[in-house]
Amino acid sequence: MNISITGHHITITDAMKDVVMDKLSKVERHFDQIQSIKVILSLDNNRSDTSHSGKNNHKAEALMRVAGQEMFVQSYDDDMYKAIHEMADKLDRQVRKYKTRIDRKTRSSKRKPSFAIPATEPVDESYAY
Structure with a gap:
């Protein structure tokens, strides 16, 4: 798995x-087929609804690539470490949901169709119509 961590308006320690x-x-640990994860940690000083009345606002974003899909999460908090924890929790929930969806698809494709005809039984020819 390739992880890249970058900072925007902040120095990554x-x-x-x-x-x-x-x-x-x-x-x-939940899903081992992850191709790459790009994490962006940033400091936003804007006054907006997401920045809690203009305080220094820390944002953690992650873009994860798996086979055939990309997952994006972001979280805001006044503490960078809390934002990182929340971002990782969101990503973990998305991965578990994706894995469940994949498991259901593979399980349903392996099932025999419900309309299958059972093996032929010997026919009683003495029975007259």
Whole structure:
């Protein structure tokens, strides 16, 4: 799995990298067919509904690629570490949902159709119509 961590208006510290890697390893335990994860940690000083009345707002985003699909999550918080935890939890929920969906598809394709005709039974020819 290829993980890239970048910062936007913020310097990424070793502690932040360690927390991100630790949280994403838990996501990888649930689903091992992850191709890559791109994490963007940013600091937003805007005044908007998501930035809690103009306080310094930390945002953690992740774009994960698996075979045939991309999953995107983002979280906002006043503390970067809380935003990272929330982002990882959201990503974990999406991965578990995706895995359940894939398992259901493969399970249903392996099932025999319900309209299958049972093996032929010997016919009693003495029975007259």
